[in-house]
Amino acid sequence: MNSINVRPPEYLLFEAKRETQFITGSEAVKEAVRRANIDMAISYPITPQSESMHLVGDLYAEGYIKDYFRGENEFAVMSEVSGASFGGVRVFTATCGPGTMRAFELFPMWAGARLPIVCAFMTRGVNAPLTIQPDNIEMGFLLETGLLMVFAETAQDIYDMLLASFMVAEEKDVHLPVGVFMDGFFITHTREQVRIISEDVCLPPYNPKTAPVAVMDMETPPFRLMRDPFVMKSNFVSYAAHASWQQEVRAAAVRSKKHFNKYLKSPLEIENPSAEIMIVAGGTAVSQAREAIVMTKEDGIDVGLVKLKLIRPFPSTELALACAGAKKIFIPEFNIAGWLAKEVASIIPDNSRIIGAPRVYGGMTMPPELIVETIKKNV
Amino acid sequence: MVGYKVLPGPESYLPPPAALMGVDVPPEGKALVEGDVVREEEAMRKIAEKILAAKNPTVFPGPLVLWAHSETACRKAALVKRLASVAGMKIIPMPDYRPKYPMINPAVEINPNHPNLTIWHNKIDVCVFIGVHCHQANLALKLIRGGTDCYTIALCGEYGHEDAMITLRDVTTDKLDKLVKMVEKIK
Numbered sequence: 001m002n003s004i005n006v007r008p009p010e011y012l013l014f015e016a017k018r019e020t021q022f023i024t025g026s027e028a029v030k031e032a033v034r035r036a037n038i039d040m041a042i043s044y045p046i047t048p049q050s051e052s053m054h055l056v057g058d059l060y061a062e063g064y065i066k067d068y069f070r071g072e073n074e075f076a077v078m079s080e081v082s083g084a085s086f087g088g089v090r091v092f093t094a095t096c097g098p099g100t101m102r103a104f105e106l107f108p109m110w111a112g113a114r115l116p117i118v119c120a121f122m123t124r125g126v127n128a129p130l131t132i133q134p135d136n137i138e139m140g141f142l143l144e145t146g147l148l149m150v151f152a153e154t155a156q157d158i159y160d161m162l163l164a165s166f167m168v169a170e171e172k173d174v175h176l177p178v179g180v181f182m183d184g185f186f187i188t189h190t191r192e193q194v195r196i197i198s199e200d201v202c203l204p205p206y207n208p209k210t211a212p213v214a215v216m217d218m219e220t221p222p223f224r225l226m227r228d229p230f231v232m233k234s235n236f237v238s239y240a241a242h243a244s245w246q247q248e249v250r251a252a253a254v255r256s257k258k259h260f261n262k263y264l265k266s267p268l269e270i271e272n273p274s275a276e277i278m279i280v281a282g283g284t285a286v287s288q289a290r291e292a293i294v295m296t297k298e299d300g301i302d303v304g305l306v307k308l309k310l311i312r313p314f315p316s317t318e319l320a321l322a323c324a325g326a327k328k329i330f331i332p333e334f335n336i337a338g339w340l341a342k343e344v345a346s347i348i349p350d351n352s353r354i355i356g357a358p359r360v361y362g363g364m365t366m367p368p369e370l371i372v373e374t375i376k377k378n379v
Numbered sequence: 380m381v382g383y384k385v386l387p388g389p390e391s392y393l394p395p396p397a398a399l400m401g402v403d404v405p406p407e408g409k410a411l412v413e414g415d416v417v418r419e420e421e422a423m424r425k426i427a428e429k430i431l432a433a434k435n436p437t438v439f440p441g442p443l444v445l446w447a448h449s450e451t452a453c454r455k456a457a458l459v460k461r462l463a464s465v466a467g468m469k470i471i472p473m474p475d476y477r478p479k480y481p482m483i484n485p486a487v488e489i490n491p492n493h494p495n496l497t498i499w500h501n502k503i504d505v506c507v508f509i510g511v512h513c514h515q516a517n518l519a520l521k522l523i524r525g526g527t528d529c530y531t532i533a534l535c536g537e538y539g540h541e542d543a544m545i546t547l548r549d550v551t552t553d554k555l556d557k558l559v560k561m562v563e564k565i566k
Binding site: 114175210211212213214240243244250251254255 | 397442478492515522536
């Protein structure tokens with residue numbers, strides 16, 4: 001490993017010269033982690049995430065990460081990254097699907113303990129009979145855990161969002177975990193052009209001493225303070241403290257918006273904003289929607305697009321504004337529950353405009369023709 | 380949500396966090412008074428007036444100034460003592476964030492998980508938080524707003540606290556010294 005220069009995040013994200021590489025989404029994870037000045041990474045394999053944490057292990061061998069090991073299972077890994085974060089280091093891990101489910105108890109704990117862990121989720125199906133195929137239903141399960149959630153469409157998004165996520169997670173008025181979500185296989189296992197900066201620069205290190213919670217340092221006052229969970233006392237004082245604690249986690253998420261706006265430039269991207277038919281999507285459904293829009297245009301149907309980059313906190317105001325002039329809003333999704341359609345319906349005025357379709361799941365692809373057909377049937 | 384004011388309570392059974400009501404932490408170089416962004420000097424003057432007009436103003440120093448872990452902490456602690464002396468304030472420390480069970484001694488300490496016990500017991504009408512980690516400060520500030528009529532002031536070394544009625548951000552020793560001098564002058 002050559003010597004590494006610490007540079008401001010703005011330099012890494014917006015100013016540094018980039019070169020184009022033809023890499024997979026998993027390799028984009030590796031390249032972001034290489035530049036993220038991470039102290040520790042802990043892995044446990046699960047398809048389609050395994051390759052990314054394997055590649056992060058290579059970074060450890062190359063000297064970019066101070067410590068790396070394979071945990072016993074996903075619950076153990078998410079507990080172990082908690083311990084690392086409690087101790088004041090920058091830590092990274094990744095999982096997906098059943099791994100997410102196995103570790104689920106830890107995600108609200110990360111948020112409640114104000115741990116700025118960054119975790120990549122290469123989403124996959126969660127059902128019996130067993131599937132290993134793409135499906136992002138786990139995002140619907142995670143919406144209310146307190147995790148901040150960003151949703152990558154491309155490998156380029158993965159690279160940029162991961163770097164941005166460390167910075168937002170560690171902001172003094174945020175200090176929450178961030179999940180970087182991507183549709184497994186569709187972008188983790190396919191190659192595309194990704195513009196990345198040179199290997200000799202990295203993000204500034206994490207400074208736990210300015211965190212909104214004490215570092216669990218058992219040797220050094222004043223940080224020799226445990227962050228105990230409350231004893232389960234049955235009295236109003238205890239309930240009120242729990243309520244205020246939960247509120248503070250939500251308040252921190254609200255504060256994160258301005259930082260996401262800074263590092264992601266905006267929580268959503270809009271194309272053809274004056275169209276009366278809009279598609280609202282996240283992840284690779286955005287890419288499929290782009291193809292569908294080209295096809296509808298050939299048929300003389302004008303369709304616009306909102307790409308959601310930020311899922312938590314949800315960009316309610318921005319999305320309502322983006323869809324203000326739309327008569328029909330289509331929401332294509334890679335899951336059976338339609339969590340995104342429900343989310344949009346809960347915040348948008350006149351939600352009878354919403355058509356939560358098409359939806360595919362269980363590993364099915366979403367041909368652009370399906371989106372076109374859905375639009376034509378409904379307008 | 381527009382126009383939400385961060386005012387003394389008791390506000391409600393479960394008051395909302397100010398952040399969810401559209402109040403953000405102050406931008407660099409500014410302060411908040413009751414949810415509005417103001418100049419730092421204006422906020423300092425308001426702090427001095429509130430403290431000096433109070434019947435039982437009290438400062439709650441937290442672990443970041445109670446422990447001599449750095450030169451800065453020591454200098455801040457000395458300034459906190461001077462502020463208390465100049466303004467005739469009581470000092471009740473917040474030494475620990477762990478909930479105190481079965482019972483806190485509200486005469487001598489405050490805890491972020493049940494701050495109202497100390498405020499009620501001592502009939503504190505204006506309080507100043509300093510040296511408390513931001514999460515625990517916000518936790519306590521909301522509880523105080525919900526259940527007491529105490530006027531809350533947060534002197535924060537980081538970005539400030541929108542859940543306090545007045546907050547200064549990036550409070551260095553110089554800024555604290557300036558505040559003490561302003562209290563002296565107004566007194």
